[in-house]
Amino acid sequence: MLAETQIQTDWETVCQLDDITPFTGVCALVGEIHIAIFRVSDDKLYAIQNYCPFGQASILSRGIVGTVGERIVVASPLYKQQYDLATGECLEDPETTLTTYAVRVHDGSVQILN
Amino acid sequence: MAQSKQKIIVVGNGMVGHKFIESLVTHEDASQYSITTFSEEPRLAYDRVQLSAYFSGSTVDDLMLTTPSYYDEHGVRYLVNEKVIGIDKDAKTITTSSGLVEPYDTLILATGSFPFVPPIPGKDQDHCLVYRTIEDLEAITASAAESEVGVVVGGGLLGLECANALHNLKLTSHVVEFAPQLMAVQIDEGGGALLRQKIEALGVSVHTGKNTSEIVAGTERRYRMNFADGSHLETDMIVFSAGIRPQDALAREFNLTLGERGGIVINDHCQTSDPSIYAIGECALWDNKIYGLVAPGYSMAKAAVAHITGGDVTFQGADMSTKLKLMGVDVGSIGDTHARTEGALTYTYFNQPEGVYKRLVVSSDQQTLLGAVLIGDTSDYGTLLPMMLEKMPLPEQPEVLILPAVEGADNALGVAALPDSAQVCSCHDVSKGDIAAAVADGACDVASLKSCTKAGTGCGGCVTMMGQVLNSELEKMGVEVNDHLCEHFAYSRQELFDIIRTKQIKTFADLIDQYGSGMGCMTCKPAVGSMLATYWNEYVLSDKHIHLQDTNDIFLANMQKDGTYSVVPRIAAGEITPQGLITLGEIGKKYDLYTKITGGQRIDFFGAQLHELPLIWQELTEAGFETGHAYGKSLRTVKSCVGSTWCRYGMLDSVSMAVLLEMRYKGLRSPHKLKMAVSGCTRECAEAQGKDIGVIATDKGWNLYVCGNGGMKPRHADLFATDLDDATLLQYIDRILMFYCRTADRLQRTSTWMDNMEGGLAYLKSVVIDDKLNIGEDLEADMARVIDTYECEWKKTLQSPERLKRFAHFINSDATDDSLAYEPDRGQNKARIASKSMAPPTDAERIPVTIAK
Numbered sequence: 005m006l007a008e009t010q011i012q013t014d015w016e017t018v019c020q021l022d023d024i025t026p027f028t029g030v031c032a033l034v035g036e037i038h039i040a041i042f043r044v045s046d047d048k049l050y051a052i053q054n055y056c057p058f059g060q061a062s063i064l065s066r067g068i069v070g071t072v073g074e075r076i077v078v079a080s081p082l083y084k085q086q087y088d089l090a091t092g093e094c095l096e097d098p099e100t101t102l103t104t105y106a107v108r109v110h111d112g113s114v115q116i117l118n
Numbered sequence: 119m120a121q122s123k124q125k126i127i128v129v130g131n132g133m134v135g136h137k138f139i140e141s142l143v144t145h146e147d148a149s150q151y152s153i154t155t156f157s158e159e160p161r162l163a164y165d166r167v168q169l170s171a172y173f174s175g176s177t178v179d180d181l182m183l184t185t186p187s188y189y190d191e192h193g194v195r196y197l198v199n200e201k202v203i204g205i206d207k208d209a210k211t212i213t214t215s216s217g218l219v220e221p222y223d224t225l226i227l228a229t230g231s232f233p234f235v236p237p238i239p240g241k242d243q244d245h246c247l248v249y250r251t252i253e254d255l256e257a258i259t260a261s262a263a264e265s266e267v268g269v270v271v272g273g274g275l276l277g278l279e280c281a282n283a284l285h286n287l288k289l290t291s292h293v294v295e296f297a298p299q300l301m302a303v304q305i306d307e308g309g310g311a312l313l314r315q316k317i318e319a320l321g322v323s324v325h326t327g328k329n330t331s332e333i334v335a336g337t338e339r340r341y342r343m344n345f346a347d348g349s350h351l352e353t354d355m356i357v358f359s360a361g362i363r364p365q366d367a368l369a370r371e372f373n374l375t376l377g378e379r380g381g382i383v384i385n386d387h388c389q390t391s392d393p394s395i396y397a398i399g400e401c402a403l404w405d406n407k408i409y410g411l412v413a414p415g416y417s418m419a420k421a422a423v424a425h426i427t428g429g430d431v432t433f434q435g436a437d438m439s440t441k442l443k444l445m446g447v448d449v450g451s452i453g454d455t456h457a458r459t460e461g462a463l464t465y466t467y468f469n470q471p472e473g474v475y476k477r478l479v480v481s482s483d484q485q486t487l488l489g490a491v492l493i494g495d496t497s498d499y500g501t502l503l504p505m506m507l508e509k510m511p512l513p514e515q516p517e518v519l520i521l522p523a524v525e526g527a528d529n530a531l532g533v534a535a536l537p538d539s540a541q542v543c544s545c546h547d548v549s550k551g552d553i554a555a556a557v558a559d560g561a562c563d564v565a566s567l568k569s570c571t572k573a574g575t576g577c578g579g580c581v582t583m584m585g586q587v588l589n590s591e592l593e594k595m596g597v598e599v600n601d602h603l604c605e606h607f608a609y610s611r612q613e614l615f616d617i618i619r620t621k622q623i624k625t626f627a628d629l630i631d632q633y634g635s636g637m638g639c640m641t642c643k644p645a646v647g648s649m650l651a652t653y654w655n656e657y658v659l660s661d662k663h664i665h666l667q668d669t670n671d672i673f674l675a676n677m678q679k680d681g682t683y684s685v686v687p688r689i690a691a692g693e694i695t696p697q698g699l700i701t702l703g704e705i706g707k708k709y710d711l712y713t714k715i716t717g718g719q720r721i722d723f724f725g726a727q728l729h730e731l732p733l734i735w736q737e738l739t740e741a742g743f744e745t746g747h748a749y750g751k752s753l754r755t756v757k758s759c760v761g762s763t764w765c766r767y768g769m770l771d772s773v774s775m776a777v778l779l780e781m782r783y784k785g786l787r788s789p790h791k792l793k794m795a796v797s798g799c800t801r802e803c804a805e806a807q808g809k810d811i812g813v814i815a816t817d818k819g820w821n822l823y824v825c826g827n828g829g830m831k832p833r834h835a836d837l838f839a840t841d842l843d844d845a846t847l848l849q850y851i852d853r854i855l856m857f858y859c860r861t862a863d864r865l866q867r868t869s870t871w872m873d874n875m876e877g878g879l880a881y882l883k884s885v886v887i888d889d890k891l892n893i894g895e896d897l898e899a900d901m902a903r904v905i906d907t908y909e910c911e912w913k914k915t916l917q918s919p920e921r922l923k924r925f926a927h928f929i930n931s932d933a934t935d936d937s938l939a940y941e942p943d944r945g946q947n948k949a950r951i952a953s954k955s956m957a958p959p960t961d962a963e964r965i966p967v968t969i970a971k
């Protein structure tokens with residue numbers, strides 16, 4: 005069984021939930037990594053890498069969030085590839101999968117598992 | 119070398135003569151021929167089929183089918199105003215009116231026809247005219263200016279077209295027809311009766327069964343026409359349109375075989391009785407028939423070219439079915455309209471309240487279609503014509519072909535059932551198979567089909583059918599064709615716009631709740647965002663709208679390849695003070711931005727990072743600059759030339775007008791971006807004819823051009839109205855733009871919008887100028903609301919600390935994006951990115967929406 009304290013230090017607070025307008029994303033710096041965090045309904049959050057391998061720029065947090073069938077996706081603002089927010093998979097090119105991160109809301113704070 | 123070329127002389131440079139030349143000079147053996155053409159008219163070939171458009175604003179230039187430079191480029195010698203008056207068949211020379219004698223190896227007679235004027239005493243007076251050439255139209259216009267009443271003698275196709283022209287010239291118009299009905303050649307009695315009713319309802323009087331016996335001086339008007347039955351009609355002018363006669367004078371005089379009632383006899387290769395002389399077009403008689411339409415003439419031209427160059431195409435006759443709109447009335451005539459075939463049976467559907475008449479003529483065994491007449495609704499034309507031509511088996515109950523679709527009954531046979539050989543476009547002889555092949559090669563909208571097959575670019579009558587073939591081919595390929603915006607909304611953009619308008623919906627959330635499903639996507643969100651903005655013009659970055667915007671709109675700037683942004687302040691009409699330029703220069707320098715003059719007459723700064731955008735815009739707004747909406751599907755620039763304030767040729771102040779337009783429509787969100795331009799005179803330095811809205815000054819006011827663009831598929835704008843005053847100009851543009859916003863598909867520029875609209879330019883004019891749909895005021899009111907609620911989005915954003923929070927690369931750090939790197943190039947920064955291994959852009963924006971109806 006893990007110690008309480010351990011779990012708490014591993015979750016890093018990056019912003020408040022209110023900082024993210026519903027259905028949009030923000031980019032957070034966690035260590036050296038740029039992470040895109042999306043708020044898709046009142047309190048449902050997803051986190052994936054912010055860097056788009058096709059556009060080769062750190063921009064995914066600025067894409068449009070929506071659904072394709074049952075999958076919740078973000079579309080890259082550069083060349084419009086769509087990524088499944090839950091798995092990181094690229095819909096246009098399933099060979100490409102982005103890193104996903106665990107994210108939660110804790111006392112109104114948005115936290116990433118470091 | 120030159121000596122060995124075969125000398126070809128083409129007498130007559132009309133539609134068919136030109137087609138012959140065009141086909142020969144683009145033939146692979148073109149270099150073996152030297153071509154000379156003589157035209158009796160003062161200009162090279164023009165589009166006679168569209169002649170009437172001259173009355174509604176088309177210029178001679180618009181009508182031209184070719185240019186001197188095209189002929190020069192292809193080494194074609196041409197002499198205009200030069201009539202050929204003699205042929206020496208033995209010496210193989212021709213003589214012209216100015217005395218030139220020219221040798222030929224092959225002679226092509228493409229002399230067309232002339233209008234038949236019945237031998238009525240008094241027919242040769244002033245104001246008694248015909249309708250065939252541009253000069254004729256000029257004479258009609260001049261005569262109409264001195265007249266109040268006009269009569270057209272002849273109630274056939276051309277006569278009615280001419281009556282419409284007189285009507286539009288504001289004359290009290292009459293049609294006098296010898297036969298007991300209108301269009302007696304093409305349609306049956308029932309159809310003629312309905313057509314008459316419709317035409318009379320438009321204010322043109324129709325007199326059938328009238329044989330004019332003389333034209334004498336009138337008592338109230340200039341002339342009185344006395345009819346054989348004792349009645350009479352007074353009028354100021356008369357246009358004879360009582361049929362055409364083949365122009366066969368040369369053949370007659372120089373002994374080529376003629377038909378009994380005229381026309382130069384030709385064989386399947388279009389050769390006359392002298393094998394070195396060919397005749398093509400309306401002057402030729404094939405199988406005892408004269409073809410008074412352009413498509414058969416084109417086929418003859420091709421057959422003649424084939425025979426001369428050793429090809430194997432021959433002329434095999436042509437179908438004379440027609441579909442057209444006469445004075446706004448749809449008329450279709452297919453095959454044996456009078457049921458003259460032995461044993462023919464007919465089916466008739468007559469809906470008097472709606473003014474629709476349809477008649478089918480079928481074979482005695484009811485197996486094949488022989489003919490059809492359609493008045494008031496020609497939507498079945500495209501299905502019926504190939505059924506007749508291809509002798510396709512009829513459905514068990516042939517009447518379903520003309521009965522209106524009733525809920526539950528599926529009577530449409532549809533284009534899918536047609537064989538590949540079925541002709542879709544008769545003007546350019548394009549078959550269903552040709553279109554299918556083009557679709558398979560990637561053409562997926564009507565506009566691209568037009569450009570790669572030429573179908574639909576003649577009379578335009580086949581465009582609807584092209585659309586149907588397109589959709590059915592796409593469906594076959596597994597492409598889902600419907601006009602739904604995306605998987606989240608089972609509505610077209612146009613339908614959603616109507617919903618937003620009539621149900622007064624203000625947010626995406628409400629719209630998707632009530633009319634959609636799911637969460638939305640990158641297709642519907644920006645599209646709905648744009649519609650809401652067009653209609654309500656609310657601040658696009660408010661919480662309820664922000665998630666709809668593409669990244670460019672979210673940050674009010676255009677994202678560049680490295681994730682940085684460009685900054686484009688509005689420089690209305692390209693007019694900027696020296697101080698304004700200095701300020702811009704200073705800002706560019708301070709933020710180390712790559713700076714460039716755009717193709718739209720303004721200045722673009724590149725390489726601004728997210729957090730720098732508010733700082734830059736703070737300085738810009740303080741200096742009086744507003745957002746340029748370079749990021750939006752909205753008005754970009756109104757380009758202008760310097761105009762009458764400085765230019766020695768300027769007719770009007772083009773800069774002031776351009777500023778006025780740019781300030782009026784700035785901020786209007788539209789289905790796609792909008793560009794405009796204003797030129798001070800016809801030299802057109804602002805390139806207005808390449809814009810969605812183009813305005814050119816004349817000595818009488820503004821000429822308005824619409825629906826042009828540059829870009830991927832440049833399209834010249836069409837002349838919409840002439841000599842407008844400022845107020846009318848703005849009124850028309852208000853209406854056009856708002857109608858576009860309401861009815862276009864997403865990401866459809868004005869050109870494709872208009873080209874896909876049934877009726878095209880003429881329809882748009884009727885909506886905007888004649889207010890046919892009675893929505894003019896409504897459109898203006900919608901536009902007024904947009905204009906009144908304008909505010910600079912950057913100014914508003916700078917006032918909101920909440921909003922400004924978004925303008926940082928990280929939500930939790932002041933650090934900037936460390937992945938950016940620049941290298942200098944010609945003294946400025948240039949974005950640098952590691953060598954690309956990028957998958958091809960999906961370019962979702964470019965997938966066209968097809969019309970499935």
Ligand code: SRM
Pocket residue numbers: 676677678684685686714715716717718719720721722748754755791793808809826827828829830831867963
């Ligand atoms: C900056 C500029 C090029 C320049 O350095 O001169 C430019 C840049 C872009 N053009 Fe353009 N176009 C620019 C003038 C033009 C012109 C010339 C003109 O307006 O007179 C044309 C052809 C005229 C026309 O549109 O009819 C033009 C035809 C296009 C097209 C093709 C449109 C089409 O219908 O085929 C696109 C693609 C699109 O819109 O889908 C495009 C798209 C773009 C985009 C938005 C591409 C993108 O998504 O990144 C570029 C970004 C602009 C930015 O970051 O600021 N740009 N573009 C010009 C900005 C003008 C301005 O002041 O706003």
Ligand SMILES: Cc1cc2nc3c(=O)[nH]c(=O)nc-3n(C[C@H](O)[C@H](O)[C@H](O)COP(=O)(O)OP(=O)(O)OC[C@H]3O[C@@H](n4cnc5c(N)ncnc54)[C@H](O)[C@@H]3O)c2cc1C
Pocket residue numbers: 129130131132133134135136156157158159166167168169170200201202203228229230231249250251276279365368398399400401409410411412413415577
């Ligand atoms: C108002 C109008 C509307 C029409 N609408 C349609 C339509 O909707 N659909 C359709 O298919 N057809 C339509 N037509 C018919 C169509 O225009 C003709 O079928 C077509 O123009 C025939 O082409 P052509 O080259 O044979 O004759 P033309 O186009 O008449 O060309 C013949 C040319 O030869 C010249 N010429 C004659 N003799 C000599 C000589 N000795 N020396 C030098 N030059 C000479 C003439 O001046 C003329 O320029 C319409 C015609 C008119 C007038």
Ligand code: SF4
Pocket residue numbers: 759760761762765766767768769772797798799800801802803804
């Ligand atoms: S379009 Fe005419 S008025 Fe304008 S700059 Fe050119 S020449 Fe001068």
Ligand code: FES
Pocket residue numbers: 542543544545546573574575576577578579580581
């Ligand atoms: S039939 Fe005339 S353009 Fe196609």
